[in-house]
Amino acid sequence: MLCRQQHSNHTLRSGAWDVLRAVRDHKWSIIGAVLLTLLSLGLALAQPLVVKRLLDSVMAGPLQSGVLMLLVTLFACQTGIQVLARYVLARTSESIMLGLRLRLIEHLLRLRIPVYNQHRIGDLISRPGTDVAVLRRGIADGVTHAVTGSIGVLGAVTLMIWLDWRLFLLVLAVLIVAGTIVVTVVRGIRTASLAGQRAIGSMTAGLERALCAIRTVRASRAEERESKTIGQAARSAYTASVRMAKLDSMIGPVGELGVNGAFLVVLLVGSLRVTTGDASISDFVAFLLYMTYLATPIDAVFQAISTIQHSRGALQRVNEVLALPREREPVTARPATATPAHTEGEPVLAFRDVWFGYHARRPVLHGVSLTVPPCCCTALIGRSGAGKSTLFALAERFYEPDRGQVWFRGEDASRLPLADYRARIGLVEQHCPVMHGTLRDNLSYAAPDACDDELHRVIELADLGELIARLPRGLDTDVGEHGTMLSGGERQRVAIARALLTKPDLLLLDEPTAHLDAINEAALTRTIRLVSTECALLIIAHRFSTVRAADRIVVLDAGRVHTAGTHEKLLDTNSYYRNLAAAWSANSDNRNGDGGGRDTTADRTGVEW
Incomplete structure (x- = not known):
């Protein structure tokens, strides 16, 4: 437990260093803004001394126009420099926040896959937005005002002590x-x-969750429940903000009260000292002017303290994200330009005695060993929870095995650069994510430089020609948020075409026929046959037609390879597979009897293994 706490402290310190580095990159702009502010402050502090000299000259003789012009010049220069300093500070603070947001965005997109499972996506999304906006005030305004305000207070205090240290002791007592x-x-x-x-x-996380499933929310008549749940978080934010406002509202008035109280004390005691001849009237007026000038830096210091405290909570949340582990290239990785050596007939992918579990002491895979031959369609079947999706996650290196090895083209996959490795493996997820944008954007997402000929090749392979022909703008038609303008089967075929466009060595298909009717299912089966001549296929299959079309079948049971072989061989030699095939055939007959060729819920329930 102590080790975990030390690790947490270390990672948070690392995150804090990342934030400080964002400030360090703009140190010269910050120094320039601070110097301009200090120059403006110096001009302000010089003004009471000029006023003192002006009063002394008036009392001694005629008004000296040079001293008056100096005072006017000081006022004008102070105003101009102050405007420039505020502009430089504002621009620098925005640059700092842009850099920090870019770091957060880049970091969030490269987190390890388990991290996304442990955190709410909406909450992670809020870090570069609201948290950085709050942090902006603390880093830019708070720190700068604290520095300049403190120097301003020090300068005014020094001159006040020089003018009348006894009066200053009264001021100090009130300010304490x-x-x-x-x-x-x-x-x-x-x-x-x-x-x-x-x-x-x-x-934010609750709203993102509800909006991403808005159709389910509407169909379940859950709008009011979701509104109450999300509203409770909004009310909690309101309560915290009101508490901050209550505390913050006290700081300014207390600071002003201290300065005004000190001013009244100085006015009364100083008037008595002038009357008794213990102080000159010019010294007294200069001291009073410094009292008025002292109010601004003191208020800046008090407000800076409040602002920094406001931002510390946001800083902690930003640090928490920057401390989250991200994917990293293997230390022993070969150069990305190198190509793994392989021999003819060598498996494209091989699992060798692989053990893996999402939680300690709860393995999902138990010593799995299997191979995926080149230019071959391998079907992966088994009951729900047998480990099929976990094998896909390990094949994509979203996770690393606890024991054993995953080999790709005759080389340990853990030694290959991630980008180079994943560029050679296509993945079609079961839910087939389609992103906001045009159909062309989605098809070329993994290969943005693909030419039109390559696009038309995968469009033909995935049988998307009819869809594109009826879209109002063809490939340049917007498909809507999450592809809502497309049907489930169309999204499936778009995902397949997108994966094929990269010309992968291995294509992973997670139940590719899940959203297809009988006609399109037969067309996709032909497509799978055609694609298997170009690359290796590993398919998680729930449909008998998909399994029967595969060259090899691997049966998983409770995280172990139960058996493997061709459809005909397994029918002859394995009773477990024969019973499974009989159940599939019965469900296939029932589906055909229902006449629609549709993938009904009853069908899927009966055949999902």
Whole structure:
């Protein structure tokens, strides 16, 4: 447990370093903004001294126009420099946030697959958005104002002590009281800020979950329930924000009260000192001016403390994401330009005594060994939970085996660069994700540089010609969010065409006929036969027609390879497979008797292994 805690602290520190690196990349712009702010502050601090000299000259003789012009020049220069400093600071802060957002986006897209299973996607999405927006104030405004405000306070205090140290002691006593109150108030701001950011993340995740399944929500009449659940997170965010507002609203007035209180004390005590001759009127006026100028940097420091506390919760959430493990290339990987050596007839993919479990001491695969020959269609069948999808995940290296090895083209897959390895393996998922954009965008997603001839080749292979012909803009037709403008079977064929466009050595098909009717199923079976002449196929099959069309069949049972062979051989030699084939045939007859050739729920339930 101690080791896990130390690891967590180390990763959070690493995440904090990533955030600081985003600031470090813009250090010269920040330094420039700070120097401009300090120059503006120096001009402001010089003004009371010029006023003191102007009063002394008036009391001694005629008004000196040069001193008056100097005062006017100081005012004008201060204003211009302050405007420039604020612009540089605002632009720099936006650049910092852009860099941090880009780092977060790049990191989120490269996380290890198990991480996505352990976190809500909507909450992860909120980190580059709302969390970085809150963090912007802390990094840019808070830190800069804290530095410039502190230097401003130090400069004003130094000059006030030089003018009248006794009056300054009175000012210090009042400000200590105000500062003690402020420190007490800001202690609760960070906790409230973190609670608010987490509530916003939960709200975003809940809304993303409901909108992605909006048809199911409507069909289940669950709008009110989802609204209440998501609204509860919104109310939690509101409660935290109100608490922060209550605490934050006290900081400014307390700071102003301290400065104004000190000003009144100085006004009363200083007037008495001027009356008794212990201080000159010019020194007293200069001291009062410094009191008014002191209000701005003190307020900046107090507000900076509040802003930094606001952003610390967001910083923690950003650090948590940057500390999440991401996919990394193997240390011993060969150069990406190299091509794995292989001999004729050598398996494209091989599992050698592979053990794997998603949780410790709960293995899903138990010493699985199987091969996928080149230019061959291999069907993978078995009961639900037998480990078929897990084998696909290991083949794509979304996970790594706990024991054993996965070999690709005669080489240990764990030594191959991920991008190079995955470029040679096509994957068609069961749910066939189709992304927002045009049909052309989706087809060429894995091969964006593919030419029209290559597109037409896979369109013909996947039998998409009729679909494209009836679309209003052909390949350039928008398919809608998640491909809602396409039917389930059309999305399946789009996914197959997309995978084929990369000309893979191995094509993984997760139940490719799941959304197809009898006619399209027969057409796809012909397509599979044709594709198997170009590359190896490994298919998770639930339909008897798919299994019967395969060159080889591998039967999984409880995470182990039960048997393997051709359809005819298994019928002759394996009673387990014969019983399975008999059940498939019976369900196929029932489906044909129902007349639609449709993949009904009863059919799928009967044949899903």
